[in-house]
Amino acid sequence: MVARGIHRLPVPTELAVGKVNAYLVEGDPLTLIDTGPPTTSALRALEQGLRQHGYALDDVELIVVTHQHADHVGLLGPVVERSGATVAALSTLAPYLGDILRARDDDLAVFEALMVRHGVPRAIAHRSLSAWRTRGARSQDVEVDRPFQPDSVVDVAGRSFRALHVPGHSPSDTLLYDQAGGVAFAGDHLLGGISSNALMCRQPDRPWDGNRPRPLLAYRESLRRTRALELRLLLTGHGEPVTDHRVLIDARLRAHETRARQVLAQLDHRPRTAHAVAQDLFGSRAGEQPLLTLSAVLGHADLLIETGHAEEVVIDGVAHLRTVGRG
Numbered sequence: 001m002v003a004r005g006i007h008r009l010p011v012p013t014e015l016a017v018g019k020v021n022a023y024l025v026e027g028d029p030l031t032l033i034d035t036g037p038p039t040t041s042a043l044r045a046l047e048q049g050l051r052q053h054g055y056a057l058d059d060v061e062l063i064v065v066t067h068q069h070a071d072h073v074g075l076l077g078p079v080v081e082r083s084g085a086t087v088a089a090l091s092t093l094a095p096y097l098g099d100i101l102r103a104r105d106d107d108l109a110v111f112e113a114l115m116v117r118h119g120v121p122r123a124i125a126h127r128s129l130s131a132w133r134t135r136g137a138r139s140q141d142v143e144v145d146r147p148f149q150p151d152s153v154v155d156v157a158g159r160s161f162r163a164l165h166v167p168g169h170s171p172s173d174t175l176l177y178d179q180a181g182g183v184a185f186a187g188d189h190l191l192g193g194i195s196s197n198a199l200m201c202r203q204p205d206r207p208w209d210g211n212r213p214r215p216l217l218a219y220r221e222s223l224r225r226t227r228a229l230e231l232r233l234l235l236t237g238h239g240e241p242v243t244d245h246r247v248l249i250d251a252r253l254r255a256h257e258t259r260a261r262q263v264l265a266q267l268d269h270r271p272r273t274a275h276a277v278a279q280d281l282f283g284s285r286a287g288e289q290p291l292l293t294l295s296a297v298l299g300h301a302d303l304l305i306e307t308g309h310a311e312e313v314v315i316d317g318v319a320h321l322r323t324v325g326r327g
Contacts, residue, residue, distance in 0.1 A: 002241055003183050003233055005157065009049030011036030013071045014131075017194065017238050020071045022046060023185060024053060027157025029061030029086070033176070033185045034237065038074030038138035046075060057082045064156060065089035066187025067170045068096055068204055070104075070139060072237060077140025088154060090165065091147035093172045096204035100139045107201065108132060110208045111291050114200055117212075118298065118319050119273025120290045128290050161185070166226060168219020169196040171203050175226060182232035186242075190226065193239040195252060200295045212319075216299030217306065220256065223249045260300040264309055264323065271313060271322035274298050297321075 002008045005026040010019040014037065023033040036042040047057055060083040065073055076097065079085060089097060096103045108129050115125035148154055150165035154176060161176040161184075169188045176185040188196050198215040202208040227249045234242040242248055266277045278286040278293035286293045301321050304310035313320050 002235060003181070006183070006235070007049070007053050008235070008241075009046060011042045011045045011049070011075075012039075013037050013042070014039070015071060017071075019238065021235070021237055021239075022049070023235060024050065024055070025157040025159075026053075027159065029157060030055065030059055031062040031064060031157045032060050032079070032085070033064050033156075033235075034066055034072040034187065035063060035075035035079050037071045038077070038140075043075055043078055046079075059083070060085045062086050062088060062156070064154060064176065064185075065093065065097070065144075066174050066176070066185060066189075066237065068093055068172045069170060069188070072187065073097065073100075073142075074139050076142040080142055086145045087142055088146035088148060089144045090163065090172050090174050091144075091149055092203070092205040094144035094147045094205075096172070097142050097144055100141050103204065104132075104139065106208070110202045111200070114212065115275070115290050115294060118294055119275035120294065124287055124290055128288070164225070166222035168198050168215050168222045170199065171201055171213075171215075173222070177229060177231075179230070182230055183235065184229065184231055184233075185235050186226075186237065188237040189222065190234060190242060190245065190248065190252070191236050191238050192242045192248065195255060197292055197295060198299045199292070200298065212298070214299070214302045215295070216256065217302050219299075220253060223252060256300065256303065259296070260303040263297055263300045263321075264304055267310060267321055267323045269323075271315060271320035273318060273320055274301065277301075277321065 007024040009022040011022055013020050020036055022036055025031040036046055063085050112125045116122050148163050152163055154161050154163050161178050164175040164177055166173045166175045166189045173189045175189055198219040200213045227246050231245050234245050266280055274294050274297040278297045282293045311324055
């Protein structure tokens, strides 16, 4: 038990980050926070975790979603089919979960377009998304029965949690905050062991408008809002709970500024594509995980653009970064 009436249920994933945490919250209604990815091994682990605390999948009455990523929502369909549980999620996430295969296809098209625009060869961009395509194909459409608005109160097992919209890692990141208990479910908004990626992604409730997302700027603002909360325990989507959220957030914000300076150094005297910068900063990972490394470079470049140190220009149809006032 990680907190009163709350149990962490680690579930395996196929991702480098390792296991994802679902949370069982005892009370009325019996609640799960997230479910895990859409794999047989994850479903078995979730069932085993419930059994260890005296429950079966059929007993689950409510599932609350922290964000849209497949390692957190992939088992929604099977769990709802077995249990008949009600699903609660941020209102903007409802259309995404209700037509999830099409939504994931739309995401992939945006990812590929952004990668090519910023210097990733099309063949590499296409190949790098194959695993995303495979994982996404296993998901099932799920109706959100209880869509909630940002800052509304969500009843979780008889306890009142305020749903704070904290975009950055994804556009739908939701932090569920029990002010009375000083406990929050954070999803991947803040992790103790690793930094959360601020992944370039379209808004889940509408088509892409063609503009490049700037998630790191949104993420930093979300982190500052989270820092102001009175928390004793942050229950994260991966790894162990966080007990010093302000110290951790301060470290994450400083790390962003350090990385921005590293990006700036790569732009000295010449315009460069974000992919070229990623190759220098991340080596072979830039070819193996171009979306993640590109998101990192462009996110930190946005800090430089915001402070007037850099700009984004288009050369021969490809976006480049350059220091301000230099060719």
